Amino acid sequence: MGRFSSSIxxxxxxxxxxxxxxxxxxxxxxxxxxxxxxxxPVNLARAxxxxxxxxxxxxxxxxxxxxxxxxxxxxxxxxLTSWNAGEDFPSLGIGHFIWYRAGQQExxxxxxxxxxxxxxxxxxxxxxxxxxxADPDNPWPSRAAFNAAQQSEQMRELRAFLLATAPLQAxxxxxxxxxxxxxxxxxxxxxxRSKARQILQGLAAAHPPLGQYALIDYLHFKGSGLNPAxxxxxxxxxxxxxxxEMLETEVSLQQxxxxxxxxxxxxxxxxxxxxxxxxWRAGWHNRLQSYLPPAN
Numbered sequence: 001m002g003r004f005s006s007s008i009x010x011x012x013x014x015x016x017x018x019x020x021x022x023x024x025x026x027x028x029x030x031x032x033x034x035x036x037x038x039x040x041p042v043n044l045a046r047a048x049x050x051x052x053x054x055x056x057x058x059x060x061x062x063x064x065x066x067x068x069x070x071x072x073x074x075x076x077x078x079x080l081t082s083w084n085a086g087e088d089f090p091s092l093g094i095g096h097f098i099w100y101r102a103g104q105q106e107x108x109x110x111x112x113x114x115x116x117x118x119x120x121x122x123x124x125x126x127x128x129x130x131x132x133x134a135d136p137d138n139p140w141p142s143r144a145a146f147n148a149a150q151q152s153e154q155m156r157e158l159r160a161f162l163l164a165t166a167p168l169q170a171x172x173x174x175x176x177x178x179x180x181x182x183x184x185x186x187x188x189x190x191x192x193r194s195k196a197r198q199i200l201q202g203l204a205a206a207h208p209p210l211g212q213y214a215l216i217d218y219l220h221f222k223g224s225g226l227n228p229a230x231x232x233x234x235x236x237x238x239x240x241x242x243x244x245e246m247l248e249t250e251v252s253l254q255q256x257x258x259x260x261x262x263x264x265x266x267x268x269x270x271x272x273x274x275x276x277x278x279x280w281r282a283g284w285h286n287r288l289q290s291y292l293p294p295a296n
Contacts, residue, residue, distance in 0.1 A: 063209065063213075064170055064173075064174070064209065064212075064213055064216065064217075065094065065166065065167060065169070065170030067213060067217065067290065068094055068095050068170065068173060068217060068220065069094040069095075069166070071217065071221070071287050071290065072091075072094065072095055072096040073094065073096070077159065077163065078150075078159075079096075080092065080093060080094070080158075080159045080162045080163060081146075081150065081155055081158055081159050081162070082096065083140075083143040083146045083147065085143070086275060086276060087143075088104070088106065088143075089101075089104070089106065089108075089110075089138065090138060090140065090143075090146055092112050092158070092162060093112070093115065093162045093165075093166075093169050094162070094166050094169050094170065095111075095115075095169055095170075095172075095173055095220055097111040097112040097114075097115050097169075098110050098111050098112060099112035099113070099137075099138040100137065100138055101137055101138045101139075101140075101141065102137040104138075107227075107229045107230050107231070108223075108230060109223055109227055109230070111176075112138075113135050113136065114172075114176075115169065115172050116130060116136065117134075118168075118172045118175065119165055119168060119172075122168060124165060124168065126161070127157050127158065127161050129154065173216060173220045174216055176219065176220065177215060177216045177219050177220075180219060180224045180226075180239075181200060183224065183226060184196070184200070184224055184225070184226065184239060184240045184243065185197050185200070187226055187240055188240075188243075188244075192247060195247050196243050196244075196247070198251065199243050199246050199247075199251050200215065200243065202251035202252075203215055203251060203253065203256055206251075206252065206253050207253060207293045210253060210291060210292070210293055211253060213291065214253060214256055214257075214291035215239070217287075217291070218239050218242065218260060218288075218291075219238070219239045221287065222237050222238050222239070222263075222264070223237075223238040223239070224238045224239055224240060225237065225238020225239055225240030225241045225242075226238065226240060232267060232270035232271050232272070233270045235266060235267075235270055237263050237264060237266070237267040241263045242256065242259045242260045242263050243259075245259035245262055245263060246259050253291055253292055253293070254292065256291065257288045257289065257291055257292060260288045261285060261288055264281075264284050264285075264288075265281070268280075268281055
């Protein structure tokens with residue numbers, strides 16, 4: 001599959017406009033995306049994404065951001081700063097990017113510092129307390145402390161920042177897919193690489209923009225499957241594992257959803273009992289169903 005690469009003008013979707021209303025414009029004015037005055041309205045960045053299957057159009061890109069935000073947060077502004085019960089880290093932004101404390105080691109990939117680095121490369125001005133380190137750490141020591149600070153000036157500033165940069169977060173999610181696609185293909189044995197590439201190409205071309213959404217969202221949702229630490233009983237649950245499930249099947253979104261369901265059910269079965277991952281089964285299944293076109 002060809003790269004998504006650069007001339008769509010990103011615009012605020014209806015969903016993001018509703019978020020602006022929820023937060024209030026004054027809370028967002030201070031964050032400038034292009035070096036303009038603090039009193040100037042937010043100017044959204046420009047980016048274009050195309051693939052060999054055709055252009056990833058502006059409405060499609062905007063729709064992708066809305067889908068991810070609905071999947072992660074049910075489009076609720078308060079969910080931009082969350083710390084889920086049973087987890088030892090907060091999840092931030094429209095994509096619930098993970099953020100660890102200093103020295104914290106977990107099996108899941110930490111993505112919030114990567115997002116901050118991406119935003120800085122796009123000339124976004126970060127809140128001052130996030131500018132003091134090239135790789136800032138989560139400053140809250142526990143979920144209780146994090147939740148107690150929900151209405152603090154620092155947390156409100158963080159939510160306003162995450163709202164103002166929502167379209168760029170969607171761009172970051174797409175960029176991560178661009179960087180990972182070839183790595184997934186070449187992680188397969190040589191005999192399977194052609195079929196793995198065929199699966200990714202076929203899915204990307206299926207029912208535009210649903211096929212591209214399925215690939216991008218699953219990679220964001222459950223990772224690439226390339227990190228050896230992200231395993232239960234030596235079995236992963238990322239995009240690579242879903243593609244591996246499809247090596248002997250036809251290439252379709254229905255087969256992708258069925259393979260993803262099998263991979264996630266296996267993860268739940270293999271997960272440590274104390275994580276109680278079965279509580280997420282229905283939500284995970286519903287997310288996969290969103291990849292399918294409406295029934296006729």
